[in-house]
Amino acid sequence: MDKKGIARRYSLNEKYEIELFKVLDKIEIAISRNIFKNTDFLDPYISSICGEILKRDYKYTNFSITGGYEDAERKIVIIYPDYLDKDYGDIPLEVIKIEDLPKGSNFNHRDVLGSVLGLGLKREKIGDIIIDDNMIQILVLEEVSRYIELNLIQIGRYNITAHIDSLKNVVPKDNEFKIITDTVKSLRLDSIASSGFNESRSKAMLDIRKEKVKVNHIPICTPSYSIKEGDVISYRGKGRIILDKVLGRTKKDRLKILIRKLI
Template identity: 45%
Template sequence: MIDKEKLIKHIKNDEERKIVMKVLNKMESSLKGYTIKASDFYDPYQISLCESIFRNFDDINYKIFGGYEKAERKIMIFYPEYMELQKEDCPICGIRIYGKFSKEDISHRDFLGAILNLGLKREKIGDILIDDGQANVIIFKELYDYIQINLEKISKYKVNVELIPFSNMIQVQEETKIINTTVASLRIDSILSAGFKESRSSIGRNIQYDKVKVNFKPINQSSYMLKEGDLISVRGKGRIILDQIENKTKKDRYRVIIKRMI
């Protein structure tokens, strides 16, 4: 019997505790039943929380997989130590949603919203990659028939759905805007203000209302100090990367290069 409460006692955030506990239950079920079990889709920070615990178990194997090499949202597949995973053991698949639209017509939010409006939960959906006339979405195999039958429109555009192999996933290059600027501080509110061209007070409200994450970890302190390479996301606004921190100016300001995803 796994002492799950002991394993997660260092995690203070309630939502994070629920996620790790849920995944621990999957692992325990795999151990007890000598079967393959898979977690829901989680972001890199959530996966790292779980993985820091699972490394301590020698009697079970696990694989982290999101459908393609650069996947952001991934699942954890647990299986007995004596077993070798086969291709058919993977519980997720890729689907192609296609119609007469360009990638400027429909956003990631439109696709996700339409899928969730079918009554599905976010943790059952992996990455969504959008290109002209199509989007590729990673889902659990068990959801394919339901989505194919019920997903008729994205925004105002009629769409069809079909299965695709992971090898045929579209390769989307994320476009970025380079911002060369100076900031008084490496505080998160200062960097976000420069990256999104908004006042620090406006940015501060987003931080206060739990809309900001750094490397997928929720941050609610405006004084949080960033470091080079940090990925910062603001719900409803987008993402930036603090790409480079250069030498200070004569006025003691930091020269920085920020990449904003567009």
């Protein structure tokens, strides 16, 4: 397999190229030995590319891509040997649940991830983290689940109790959004990002060029990139927005837009 050729096909930068090569190496090993093998959790962009590559370049390979529940962002690739069907149900993931959260804790994603990584684990062993008012769910590789269950006893200054639960009991989060309406001159990425994240256009432009902004999980470094309805824009350290609707033009010939910002 021409890995360099595949990387060129997707115009990957060095960071993503290295990540993709690691995944392709595991796929090649699994296929050549006809064994069950899974990757670590992947960036959403890389996992989507892997799906395309497996369908195009490994047409007869039995595989699945999952994050443990339907709308997961971070996912693993599983390669199955010829004698196993991908529907037989053995997914090497588990969910760590933390219930009865301490009063006033108000945990966020960074708090939880920081505490888990503080146990000496690598980020790629951890999938999505789902937080609501009463419970935290952490999708993890099965190989580290018991270690986390035994050692994750504190988040920030609060003592907690973690336990392993089945994937079938994962409760997806009902996302809440703030509605933003604004007018913009065009649907350029820098313009929409400036509006949705309440940032100056010059700063948004600079950060886009520094690859701090993604569209539909794909890093975009061109400020003039055109955004369309339904596109998801994530801005490192600032969250995520969706260009929900373009509502028409104003008398000054500006575009009136409706943005949903994830809370």
